[in-house]
Amino acid sequence: KTLNRQLPPSPPKLPILGNLHQLGVLPHQSFRKLYQIYGPVMLFKFGRLPVVVISSAEAANEVLKVHDLDSCSRPSFTGVRKLSYNCSDLSFSPYGDYWREIRKICVLQLFSLNRVQSFQTIREEEIASLLNSISQSSSSVTPVDLSEKIYALAGSIILRIAFGQRFPGSVLDHDKFSELIHDAEALLGSLTADEMFPYVGWIIDKLTGYHTKLERVFHELDMFYEQAIGDHLKAERETNDEEDIIDVMLKIVRNKKTSEARFTEVHIKAILMDIFLAGVDTSAKTVVWAMAELARNPRAMNKAQDEVRNFFRKKGKVSEDDIDQLHYLKLIIKETLRLHPAVPLLLPRETISHFKVNGYDIYPKTIMQVNVWAIGRDPNYWKDPEEFYPERFMDNPTDFKGQNFEFLPFGSGRRSCPGINMGLKTVEVALANLLYEFNWKLPNGMKEEDINMEEAIGMSLTVSKKTALNLVPVKYL
Numbered sequence: 300k301t302l303n304r305q306l307p308p309s310p311p312k313l314p315i316l317g318n319l320h321q322l323g324v325l326p327h328q329s330f331r332k333l334y335q336i337y338g339p340v341m342l343f344k345f346g347r348l349p350v351v352v353i354s355s356a357e358a359a360n361e362v363l364k365v366h367d368l369d370s371c372s373r374p375s376f377t378g379v380r381k382l383s384y385n386c387s388d389l390s391f392s393p394y395g396d397y398w399r400e401i402r403k404i405c406v407l408q409l410f411s412l413n414r415v416q417s418f419q420t421i422r423e424e425e426i427a428s429l430l431n432s433i434s435q436s437s438s439s440v441t442p443v444d445l446s447e448k449i450y451a452l453a454g455s456i457i458l459r460i461a462f463g464q465r466f467p468g469s470v471l472d473h474d475k476f477s478e479l480i481h482d483a484e485a486l487l488g489s490l491t492a493d494e495m496f497p498y499v500g501w502i503i504d505k506l507t508g509y510h511t512k513l514e515r516v517f518h519e520l521d522m523f524y525e526q527a528i529g530d531h532l533k534a535e536r537e538t539n540d541e542e543d544i545i546d547v548m549l550k551i552v553r554n555k556k557t558s559e560a561r562f563t564e565v566h567i568k569a570i571l572m573d574i575f576l577a578g579v580d581t582s583a584k585t586v587v588w589a590m591a592e593l594a595r596n597p598r599a600m601n602k603a604q605d606e607v608r609n610f611f612r613k614k615g616k617v618s619e620d621d622i623d624q625l626h627y628l629k630l631i632i633k634e635t636l637r638l639h640p641a642v643p644l645l646l647p648r649e650t651i652s653h654f655k656v657n658g659y660d661i662y663p664k665t666i667m668q669v670n671v672w673a674i675g676r677d678p679n680y681w682k683d684p685e686e687f688y689p690e691r692f693m694d695n696p697t698d699f700k701g702q703n704f705e706f707l708p709f710g711s712g713r714r715s716c717p718g719i720n721m722g723l724k725t726v727e728v729a730l731a732n733l734l735y736e737f738n739w740k741l742p743n744g745m746k747e748e749d750i751n752m753e754e755a756i757g758m759s760l761t762v763s764k765k766t767a768l769n770l771v772p773v774k775y776l
């Protein structure tokens with residue numbers, strides 16, 4: 300049988316390194332170039348690890364839908380294992396009963412639409428403080444670092460959603476916490492040399508200090524979570540307080556049904572880690588890219604501002620209750636997610652059983668990456684793919700819910716993003732308010748085409764705009 304096996308095409312490999320030298324700084328871009336030579340199913344070796352990269356909608360449909368069950372586990376790398384409390388979280392838990400249980404808790408109780416709505420006041424307060432801080436700069440001609448402001452907004456919204464109202468900045472050092480989350484993301488995205496190179500890799504890891512850093516970051520984050528959980532256990536809750544994520548999880552631990560028997564305080568910490576690692580950066584990046592695209596495209600910017608201002612003029616401010624009526628804004632968000640999916644290769648999957656894609660054999664324990672970034676810019680599916688043109692989604696049923704395989708910013712299938720409603724709400728509210736409250740001018744002497752749209756890998760799982768977005772806000776009303 301092995302004689303007849305047909306492996307996917309591979310670019311030439313070097314001894315020991317395999318294909319690592321071909322990855323470049325932006326692997327999703329390197330993979331797209333190689334796709335043009337080797338086709339939509341490619342086999343790589345990262346050191347000793349077999350990695351298959353999928354680059355067409357048809358092949359993505361095969362992997363994520365037809366063979367979802369055969370390919371829905373996750374690889375367990377050293378950094379991931381440590382930071383996820385030995386894979387007790389949702390993102391990196393291997394496929395099985397425990398993952399199913401915890402996924403259900405997340406989808407039905409933690410990230411449900413009702414729960415997302417219950418955090419409306421938090422979003423409103425945090426947005427108000429963002430607008431206020433921008434207004435303070437808007438009397439002058441100095442640009443604001445919009446990237447920084449948007450990251451801070453996404454961070455404080457998620458912090459309050461997770462940790463609740465009782466944790467103002469004085470108790471929890473926000474800057475310290477953000478720095479730790481940033482370090483954790485970098486560790487999460489890197490493979491240790493030991494995983495790629497048997498026998499000798501550990502020497503490289505010792506030289507780079509990977510493990511020491513991992514232990515430190517993990518320990519410090521763990522202490523934050525301990526403190527937050529401890530404070531929740533001690534504090535008496537006012538009955539009319541909105542429940543935060545820790546409250547909900549503590550309730551599950553206390554009153555657990557048999558199906559939730561394995562859920563303990565360690566799992567609370569692991570889920571908190573997921574929420575911070577998966578929920579802040581992704582939403583912030585999407586808002587930054589959208590604002591950068593709009594700043595480059597005054598036509599779309601004006602149209603979006605007319606829409607939101609006409610709609611909310613009577614109220615005098617944006618209200619979350621009616622935000623679903625902003626149709627053009629929704630098209631802008633779709634177009635941004637097509638060109639700039641925050642997780643360009645989705646999270647890595649690990650195959651469980653043998654199956655075939657486009658006639659090629661895929662074996663168990665293979666890492667699968669789907670290049671949704673390349674698919675979203677492929678002229679086979681999109682007219683003028685590099686153009687930012689939100690209208691392409693008008694009267695077009697293509698959506699990002701995981702059924703249209705040419706457009707998968709949230710993934711698809713069993714492992715698709717469960718935080719989609721939470722993430723989208725933050726993105727919508729942030730954008731609507733930024734567009735309503737201010738006109739945005741380019742810094743002195745700069746033209747639309749001068750805006751730097753280069754990408755940078757913050758860590759190897761997500762991609763962001765390389766340089767900060769600096770724009771001059773002019774108060775509109």
Ligand code: HEM
Pocket residue numbers: 389390391402410573574577578579581582585640641642645646647707708709710711713714715716717718719721722723726
């Ligand atoms: C615009 C914002 C967001 C984007 C673009 C995004 C995108 C993604 C993507 C592409 C995946 C991998 C899907 C796959 O491998 O097929 C994912 C997984 C995940 N996301 Fe999101 N996400 C966003 C916001 C959030 C938020 C706000 C949360 C939680 C608060 C969250 C929690 C998760 C978790 C826990 C997983 C892993 C699910 C599993 O393995 O079962 N995400 N997300």
